[in-house]
Amino acid sequence: MDExxxxxxxxxxxxxxxxxxxxxxxxxxxxxxxMVVDSLILHIHPSKVEVSTLKWTYTWGLGGLSAxxxxxxxxTGIVLLNNYTPxxxxxxxxxxxxxxxxxxxxxxxNLHHWSANLLIVVAVLHLIRVFVTxxxxxxxxxxxxxxxxxxxxxxxxNFTGYLLPWDQxxxxxxxxxxxxxxxxxxxxxxxxQLILGGPEVGANTLLNFxxxxxSFIPLAxxxxxxYHFWRVRKDxxxxxxxxxxxxxxxxxxxxxxxxxxxxxxxxxxxAWTSALLLFSMLVPAPxxxxxxxxxxxxxxxxxxxxxxxxxxLLHFHPLVGAIVIPSIVVxxxxxxxxxxxxxxxxxxxxxxxxxxxxxxxxxxLALIATPIWVLLxxxxxxxxxxxxxxxxxxxxxxxxxxxxxxxxILLDEWMxxxxxxxxxxxxxxxxxxxxxxxxxxxxxxxxxRGPGMSLYLPWNMPVVVH
Numbered sequence: 300m301d302e303x304x305x306x307x308x309x310x311x312x313x314x315x316x317x318x319x320x321x322x323x324x325x326x327x328x329x330x331x332x333x334m335v336v337d338s339l340i341l342h343i344h345p346s347k348v349e350v351s352t353l354k355w356t357y358t359w360g361l362g363g364l365s366a367x368x369x370x371x372x373x374x375t376g377i378v379l380l381n382n383y384t385p386x387x388x389x390x391x392x393x394x395x396x397x398x399x400x401x402x403x404x405x406x407x408x409n410l411h412h413w414s415a416n417l418l419i420v421v422a423v424l425h426l427i428r429v430f431v432t433x434x435x436x437x438x439x440x441x442x443x444x445x446x447x448x449x450x451x452x453x454x455x456x457n458f459t460g461y462l463l464p465w466d467q468x469x470x471x472x473x474x475x476x477x478x479x480x481x482x483x484x485x486x487x488x489x490x491x492q493l494i495l496g497g498p499e500v501g502a503n504t505l506l507n508f509x510x511x512x513x514s515f516i517p518l519a520x521x522x523x524x525x526y527h528f529w530r531v532r533k534d535x536x537x538x539x540x541x542x543x544x545x546x547x548x549x550x551x552x553x554x555x556x557x558x559x560x561x562x563x564x565x566x567x568x569x570a571w572t573s574a575l576l577l578f579s580m581l582v583p584a585p586x587x588x589x590x591x592x593x594x595x596x597x598x599x600x601x602x603x604x605x606x607x608x609x610x611x612l613l614h615f616h617p618l619v620g621a622i623v624i625p626s627i628v629v630x631x632x633x634x635x636x637x638x639x640x641x642x643x644x645x646x647x648x649x650x651x652x653x654x655x656x657x658x659x660x661x662x663x664l665a666l667i668a669t670p671i672w673v674l675l676x677x678x679x680x681x682x683x684x685x686x687x688x689x690x691x692x693x694x695x696x697x698x699x700x701x702x703x704x705x706x707x708i709l710l711d712e713w714m715x716x717x718x719x720x721x722x723x724x725x726x727x728x729x730x731x732x733x734x735x736x737x738x739x740x741x742x743x744x745x746x747x748r749g750p751g752m753s754l755y756l757p758w759n760m761p762v763v764v765h
Contacts, residue, residue: 343528347553348560349539357432357540360567361425366524367568368418371575372456373517375411378404383463385509387502390465391589398586405583406576412584414575415457419604422450430635430730431658433645433723434538440636442530445523447632452520454604459512461602462505470590473508474500476601479608482617500592541646543655597750606744607737613752614676616696624700628733635730641723654724657714661728664710665735672703673743677754707732 352358382401383393397404426446429435435443462473477495481487496503531537539551601609611620641650649655676699686694707729714720714728749755 344556344560345532345536346556348536348556350552350554351539352537353554353560353563354540355563358537359424359428360564361421361428363564363567364421364571365418365425366528367571368414368421369520369524371414371572372411372418373521375407375414376513376517378407379411380513385463385506387465387505388589390463390505394464394466394586406579409579409582409584410575413579413582415460416603417575418453419457422453426450427734431649431727432538432540432647433639433641433650435636436640436642436645437636439530439534439538442527442534443636444633445527445530447629449520449523449527451629452516452523456512456516456520457604458602459508459516462500462508463512464586465505465590467587467590467594467596468585470500470592471596471599472602473504475599475609476605477504479601479605479612479617479621482621484618484622538646543647543650543652598748598752600744600748603741603745607741610673610740610744610748614673615699616692618692619696619700623696628737631730635726639723639726641721644723650723650727653718653720654727657718657720657724657728658731661731662735665732666739669736669739670743673740673754 378401379397382397382404384390394408397408399405401407429443429446458473458476461476462469477491477500480494481491483490492498494504494507495501496507600606608621608625611624614620615624644650644654649658680699682694682699683691686698711725711729714725718724720728743754746757747754749760755761
C-alpha cells in the first residue's frame, strides 16, 4: 500500500484567512444558514427572513440607517475627542485647530455634526413608521418602550454635544434650552444647578456636558440598541406588511439572510455613507464667534429640535408649556401599546382605508388650526389682561390648555359617531393631529421668529447688528 504524501501544515496567515475571510457565499440554503450561524450576523438577523419584509417601501430602512448613523457618530467622535479639551475657552480654539490643522478634521467634524442632526430625523421617522403600521402592539410593547427611550437619549446626546464648540450659537442655545428645566416643580432649581454645575452656563457646564456626551449617553444608546435588535428577533422578526383590503393570509415565503438581506443592507449603507460624505464636503457645520456671556443674540433660540417647546413657552405659562404638555405627550407615547391592542391591522399602513382618510384629515386640520391659533394668541388673545386677578398658572396656563383640548375631545366624539371610528383609528387621528401641530410649531419657531421672538415672514426678517 502506497503511503499517503503528508500535507504541509498551513501557515499562520492561511489559518487566519480561513477563519476571518469567507471564501464565498455557499450556493445552497443549508450552507448560507450555517454561514449566518457562524458569524456576527446571527446577533442581528435570523438565518432566514420573510420575503415580504424585504420591501424598502415598508420599513424604508430607517432602523438600519439609525444604526449606521450611530456607528458613524461613534467613529468620528473618537477622532474629535482626541483633539479636544473640555475647558473654556480652549474648547473653541480646539475646534478651530480641528478645522484647520488636523488631517480631514473639518470633514470629520462636519460628518459628525450632520449625522447627529440626521439621526434625530431618522429616529423620529422610524418611530412614526412603527406607529402607523401598528408594529408596537403585542408582543412588541417592550421594544416600543426601548425605542422611545433611545429617541430621548438621542435628543440628550445632541443637546449635550451642542455646547461643545463653545461658540455663541451653542452657548446661548444651551442657555435657553436649560432654562426650561428650571420650571420643573419643586426640584427645578436644584436640577438646573446640578446639570449646569452652577447657577448659569459656564466652564463646569461644558465639562458636565462633555462627560455625559462621551460616556453615559452613548453607552446607554449602544446598549439599548443591541438589546433592541435582539428583541426584534425574539418577538418574531419584523411585522409582515399587509394591504388594507387583504382578507386572506398570504403564504409565508422565507429566504436566507445571506445574500438576500445582507447585500441590500450593504448597498443601502454605502449609498447613505457616500451621500453624507458628499454633503459634509459641501456644507460646513456652523461655527460662530467664541462664546460671550455678556453679549446675548437677538433672538436667543434653543436648538432646532427644541424649538417646538420654546414656541409653547411663548403661548403658555412656563409650567404648562415646558412641563405639563410635554409630559402628557411623552407619557402618552409610552402608553400607546397598552390601549391600542387590535392585532388584525398590524402591518397595514394607517390601519385601514378609513384610517388613512382620517390621518389626512387630522394632518390637514393641524396644518390649518395651529398657525391660526399662533396668530390669534400673538395678536388677539390676552388671557392675563382679561383675568388680571387670577393666578397666571390658571389664566395663561390651564385655561388656554382646556380651550385647546375641548375641540379635540369634541372632534374625537364626532369621529366616533359620524364615521364609527374604532379605538385604533381614533388614537391614530389624535396622535397625527398632535404630532403635526408640534412640527408646525417647530417650523414657526425656526423660520418665523425674529428679534424679540416676534413673528416675521422669513423674507422680511430684520437683521440685528450687534
